[in-house]
Amino acid sequence: MAAIETTPGTGSIPAAPSSAAGGAPKLRPEESRVIWLLLAAAFVAILNETTMGVAIPHLITDLGITALSAQWLTTAFMLTMAVIIPITGFLLRRFTTRTMFVAAMSLFSTGTLIAFLAPGFPVLLIARVVQASGTAIMMPLLMTTLMTVVPAAIRGRMMGRVSIVISLAPAIGPTLAGAILNNFEWRWIFGIVLPIAIVALVVGARWIHNLGETTHAPIDVLSVILSALGFGGLVFGLSQLGAGGHGGGADAAAAAAASTTTLIVSLAVGVVALGLFGWRQVVLQRKDDALLDLRVFRSANFSLSMGQMVIMSMAFFGAITVVPLYLQDVLGVDPLTTGLVVLPGALAMGLAGPIIGRIYDRWGTTVLLVPGAVITSAMLWFYTTFGIETPVWLVAVTQTVLSLGLALSFTPLFTASLASLQPKFYSYGSAVVGTAQQVAGAAGIALMFGVMASASAGATAAGADDVAAGAAGTHAAFLTAAFLSLPLLVGAFLIRKPADAPMGAPAAH
Numbered sequence: 001m002a003a004i005e006t007t008p009g010t011g012s013i014p015a016a017p018s019s020a021a022g023g024a025p026k027l028r029p030e031e032s033r034v035i036w037l038l039l040a041a042a043f044v045a046i047l048n049e050t051t052m053g054v055a056i057p058h059l060i061t062d063l064g065i066t067a068l069s070a071q072w073l074t075t076a077f078m079l080t081m082a083v084i085i086p087i088t089g090f091l092l093r094r095f096t097t098r099t100m101f102v103a104a105m106s107l108f109s110t111g112t113l114i115a116f117l118a119p120g121f122p123v124l125l126i127a128r129v130v131q132a133s134g135t136a137i138m139m140p141l142l143m144t145t146l147m148t149v150v151p152a153a154i155r156g157r158m159m160g161r162v163s164i165v166i167s168l169a170p171a172i173g174p175t176l177a178g179a180i181l182n183n184f185e186w187r188w189i190f191g192i193v194l195p196i197a198i199v200a201l202v203v204g205a206r207w208i209h210n211l212g213e214t215t216h217a218p219i220d221v222l223s224v225i226l227s228a229l230g231f232g233g234l235v236f237g238l239s240q241l242g243a244g245g246h247g248g249g250a251d252a253a254a255a256a257a258a259s260t261t262t263l264i265v266s267l268a269v270g271v272v273a274l275g276l277f278g279w280r281q282v283v284l285q286r287k288d289d290a291l292l293d294l295r296v297f298r299s300a301n302f303s304l305s306m307g308q309m310v311i312m313s314m315a316f317f318g319a320i321t322v323v324p325l326y327l328q329d330v331l332g333v334d335p336l337t338t339g340l341v342v343l344p345g346a347l348a349m350g351l352a353g354p355i356i357g358r359i360y361d362r363w364g365t366t367v368l369l370v371p372g373a374v375i376t377s378a379m380l381w382f383y384t385t386f387g388i389e390t391p392v393w394l395v396a397v398t399q400t401v402l403s404l405g406l407a408l409s410f411t412p413l414f415t416a417s418l419a420s421l422q423p424k425f426y427s428y429g430s431a432v433v434g435t436a437q438q439v440a441g442a443a444g445i446a447l448m449f450g451v452m453a454s455a456s457a458g459a460t461a462a463g464a465d466d467v468a469a470g471a472a473g474t475h476a477a478f479l480t481a482a483f484l485s486l487p488l489l490v491g492a493f494l495i496r497k498p499a500d501a502p503m504g505a506p507a508a509h
Helices: 029-050 052-063 072-094 097-117 121-149 152-183 188-207 221-239 249-287 294-298 300-330 335-363 366-383 392-419 423-461 466-484
Strands: none
Touching (some): 029 052, 029 121, 052 072, 052 121, 052 152, 052 335, 072 121, 072 423, 097 121, 121 152, 152 188, 152 392, 221 423, 335 366, 335 392, 366 392, 392 423, 423 466
């Protein structure tokens, strides 16, 4: 285990052996308490995020905005996380656990308050960015803490237990949002989350203990700028797909040309900035001053896991964001029903977590990743058969099976990727995992919305009514997600569980 910092008045946890004498490895009560407090905070953040999918169709009407504008309430959140998460690898080494927790929950609570009071779309978008700034810190803090204090032999089991908690939020979030939207205005989605966030902040600030050692390396401002330009350029460029003019006439043609130019310039800026960002990190990591140490990619298993996670996140987050629009705009169901459709799948993920964790600890990754990839891809392809006559119960069943496929995939990917690294790289590995997932998710959402908008516009131009045009758009988005899922079937066979190593020892590569 990494050495424990000594900070006066913080109640730091003393170093502990990785296993009980003569028994299976287990955590000290103090370590368990820190983990569960972090999980509670993560629950609040995930609850907030999972309400937006159901709320977007409602916000389009209430705020008088387009679907392409509304998707930025989700994309901006994920993009902000993608810009900030790379910095957390540095921040988690520079500042104490308690300091990072208080900063994260303070930002999240402030953003939630701004959202609750927001008079319109621009302020609401700003609030989402502030919320994301806090969430971006919380998730890597949780993952790094888990890898630091949990013995290697029971990491899968702990990740499985974690999935119970973090699956409750996706289970409750959409249903809660639907119930609120059916009875109150949209801002009460944030009004419900705000007191929970404040309680988590107060309790955590009192009980969170400090783990790990701090450093005093200066932050590289150039790396922060390049990271923001790189990830921001890529996702903004993708969001321009289908954002051009719809219909006919000179105005529509001019808008389409402007959108194409913006797309090309944004993608070019993103690619160049990311290239410079990578070069900058390689230079800085020679002195251990990198904002995001890229030596984590020297582990082939970590790199393969990240590739699998990127593809899965693009396909899943893109598709799951389209589902509420399909249910409400094509099938005509209300927000509460939309939330209930995704409820069984979220609960299934949580209930399956402990079983999946134990399977990982005993048999490794292949037995989980292969069926997980097959189920995920198969269900995304099945989504492409949905139309205006599809029964709602079939959507719910498909979503539930898809969630089980994802549960079989995400737990072993998270655990195997970070376990492939040496302990000193855990914070950077957690930052890379979070960055990959958020950028891929944001890109997937932007891509799906762009494809959906283009296909819907084409159907409308061909004379289709609104429902038929919506069906054409969602079909095109689901088809895109299904094609994206195909590489998962290959990657599932290549990722392995690293050999268990004693706490603090170098991981196998």
